[in-house]
Amino acid sequence: MANGMKFLPSRKADVLTYATQVHDALTTQGINPTLVGLTAGDVTELGTLLTADKASFDAANAAKLDKQAKTQAMNAPGATHAQLVAKLRNMANAARVSNASDDAIAAIGISRRDPRPTPKTVPQEPPEFTVDSVKPGIVNVRFRTAGSAQPRARDASTIGVQIAVVNGAAAPVAGEADSAPNQFVSRSPVSLDSTNMPDQVRLYARWLTQRGHTGPWSIPLSVSVL
Numbered sequence: 001m002a003n004g005m006k007f008l009p010s011r012k013a014d015v016l017t018y019a020t021q022v023h024d025a026l027t028t029q030g031i032n033p034t035l036v037g038l039t040a041g042d043v044t045e046l047g048t049l050l051t052a053d054k055a056s057f058d059a060a061n062a063a064k065l066d067k068q069a070k071t072q073a074m075n076a077p078g079a080t081h082a083q084l085v086a087k088l089r090n091m092a093n094a095a096r097v098s099n100a101s102d103d104a105i106a107a108i109g110i111s112r113r114d115p116r117p118t119p120k121t122v123p124q125e126p127p128e129f130t131v132d133s134v135k136p137g138i139v140n141v142r143f144r145t146a147g148s149a150q151p152r153a154r155d156a157s158t159i160g161v162q163i164a165v166v167n168g169a170a171a172p173v174a175g176e177a178d179s180a181p182n183q184f185v186s187r188s189p190v191s192l193d194s195t196n197m198p199d200q201v202r203l204y205a206r207w208l209t210q211r212g213h214t215g216p217w218s219i220p221l222s223v224s225v226l
Contacts, residue, residue, distance in 0.1 A: 016057060019050050120157035122209050126218035127161055129205040132189055136226045139192045143185075143205050152188050158207040160186035162214060168200030168222060177204035177217045184208060194225045201225060 009015050025031050026043045033043050074081050095105045096112050105112065125146050132140035143161050145153040154160065162184055164177035183192075194201075202220035 012057060016050070016054060019046065019053075023047055023050055119211065120209055122213040122215045123155045123157065123207050124215060126216050127155070127205050127207060129161075129203070129218040129221060131203075131221050131223055134194075134223060134226055137193065137195045139194045139197075139203070139223055139225065140189055141192060141203065141205075141221075142189045144188060154188070155207055157209055159210050160184055160208055161205045162208050163192065164204040164217070165197060166202040166204070166220070167198045168202050169198060172202065172220065176202075177206075177220075180204075197225045199225055
């Protein structure tokens with residue numbers, strides 16, 4: 001039998017191994033249960049519990065392997081789920097171009113695209129625009145929909161923001177962001193490369209739509225570049 005333990009193992013497989021060692025010592029290695037403060041009933045009960053727990057452990061492992069195999073059969077490329085999705089898409093595409101009425105295809109959960117979709121309008125309120133941190137060669141900034149509780153919220157009608165970089169050495173003038181170098185970013189937060197920026201800059205942000213429409217600029221952020 002292994003050396004004595006101060007604590008029972010935490011892993012189920014290790015507990016089973018330890019329990020097997022204890023049971024073997026008391027049944028096949030000639031250790032008298034009474035010499036270690038136990039009874040024959042303790043040994044019998046240990047054996048019963050050990051057998052039951054081994055069966056549960058083996059059944060759980062078999063179920064896990066079976067689940068893995070069935071998940072693979074469902075989700076692998078070209079497997080049942082991919083085939084089902086492809087069939088539904090093909091049926092939907094066929095229904096959309098058919099002569100059936102909109103109501104008829106709606107009855108099977110399919111809709112046609114509006115031939116004259118309402119264009120998305122650019123937000124008339126600028127994004128909330130903040131500086132996270134300034135590091136050598138990097139300015140970390142964030143933007144989100146004004147008033148949103150979500151730190152990465154982006155207006156649904158936009159694809160991201162334009163960020164204008166204005167030389168902060170000069171005094172601010174009206175419309176300076178419109179003529180300043182700018183870059184497009186789609187996700188927040190974002191790290192701006194500041195290696196070629198002036199020592200002091202003003203940063204502006206405005207929403208941009210898929211059609212290239214832009215909203216008003218945010219208030220400028222004054223940043224000392226490192």
